[in-house]
Amino acid sequence: MPNIKHLEDICTQVRRDILRQVHKVNSGHPGGSLGCTEFFVALYNEIMDRKDAFEMDGIGEDLFFLSNGHISPVFYSVLARAGYFPVEELNTFRLIDSRLQGHPTTHEGLPGVRIASGSLGQGMSVAIGAAQAKKLNNDDKIVYTLHGDGELQEGQNWEAIMYASAKKVDNLISTVDLNGQQIDGATDDVLPMGSIKAKFEAFGWTVLEIEEGNNLEAVLEGMAKAKAETGKGKPVCVLLKTIMGNGVDFMMHTHAWHGKAPNDEQLEIGLAQNPETLGDY
Numbered sequence: 001m002p003n004i005k006h007l008e009d010i011c012t013q014v015r016r017d018i019l020r021q022v023h024k025v026n027s028g029h030p031g032g033s034l035g036c037t038e039f040f041v042a043l044y045n046e047i048m049d050r051k052d053a054f055e056m057d058g059i060g061e062d063l064f065f066l067s068n069g070h071i072s073p074v075f076y077s078v079l080a081r082a083g084y085f086p087v088e089e090l091n092t093f094r095l096i097d098s099r100l101q102g103h104p105t106t107h108e109g110l111p112g113v114r115i116a117s118g119s120l121g122q123g124m125s126v127a128i129g130a131a132q133a134k135k136l137n138n139d140d141k142i143v144y145t146l147h148g149d150g151e152l153q154e155g156q157n158w159e160a161i162m163y164a165s166a167k168k169v170d171n172l173i174s175t176v177d178l179n180g181q182q183i184d185g186a187t188d189d190v191l192p193m194g195s196i197k198a199k200f201e202a203f204g205w206t207v208l209e210i211e212e213g214n215n216l217e218a219v220l221e222g223m224a225k226a227k228a229e230t231g232k233g234k235p236v237c238v239l240l241k242t243i244m245g246n247g248v249d250f251m252m253h254t255h256a257w258h259g260k261a262p263n264d265e266q267l268e269i270g271l272a273q274n275p276e277t278l279g280d281y
Contacts, residue, residue, distance in 0.1 A: 002045075013274075013276065014074060014081065015037055015270075016276060019248070020090075023261050027094050028073055029072070029258060030261065031245045032179065032244060033075075034074070034245050034246050037074055038216050038246075039240055041078060041216070043064065044079070044082045047223050047227075048061075049141060049142075059139060062141045063127075063134075065144070066123065067145055067148075067151060068151050069118035070259070072101070076104075084111040103118025104117050124145060128163060132167070143172050146176075147176050149179065165203055169235050170231055182255060182258065183258045207236075209222075214246045244257070248270040
């Protein structure tokens with residue numbers, strides 16, 4: 001059984017990491033990172049079957065591709081806390097010549113990062129290619145992805161979504177962070193997309209919903225159900241309903257903190273709401 005208290009402690013520390021990273025350089029995307037903390041912690045500590053030592057080819061292990069690369073602060077924190085690289089390296093976030101750029105890159109060889117991401121809409125295509133490669137290699141592991149709901153306004157997603165079902169890419173689980181916010185406002189105000197569930201189903205996917213995307217037990221249960229749906233001839237979509245800025249009260253339920261760093265006072269307020277659990281870097 002998962003140790004929920006330990007996972008919650010990791011989540012608290014990851015939220016601290018997110019706040020401290022973006023504050024130090026006055027740059028970055030805390031809102032979506034905070035909202036996806038529980039998902040990342042669950043994914044890397046319980047859900048994925050991954051090797052201890054990072055290998056770029058990913059043979060014989062589950063893979064993860066981050067499509068909405070601007071939420072790199074949570075990605076970097078969870079990778080570091082999972083042992084991919086030293087936690088102290090979080091100090092270099094967005095600095096010149098750092099391996100931890102604002103959007104994940106591969107040219108500096110950061111363990112855990114398989115593709116450069118940040119150009120929204122491309123992650124689905126890459127993940128489908130990786131999933132098909134696993135099938136060709138008789139590798140029974142799963143490919144996981146994460147996308148923003150605003151990101152689905154990009155057309156390339158839907159070409160890939162159509163392709164995945166047509167080619168029966170059933171070793172793919174694509175999660176959508178359904179927080180209803182994007183950089184310019186609420187997604188329904190910027191470009192309403194109607195029912196994302198109905199769209200994925202119309203494109204031939206199996207769709208599951210996690211109503212409490214910031215509840216670890218709900219995430220673990222929902223992703224276990226998603227895994228059980230793989231291998232049945234259809235790709236799997238998980239609609240993860242989260243709160244942008246979760247865990248820091250003044251950042252929650254608003255797009256204002258999509259790409260804005262806290263000042264000194266705001267940092268202290270946010271950290272006070274998330275007392276240190278595993279040690280800061």
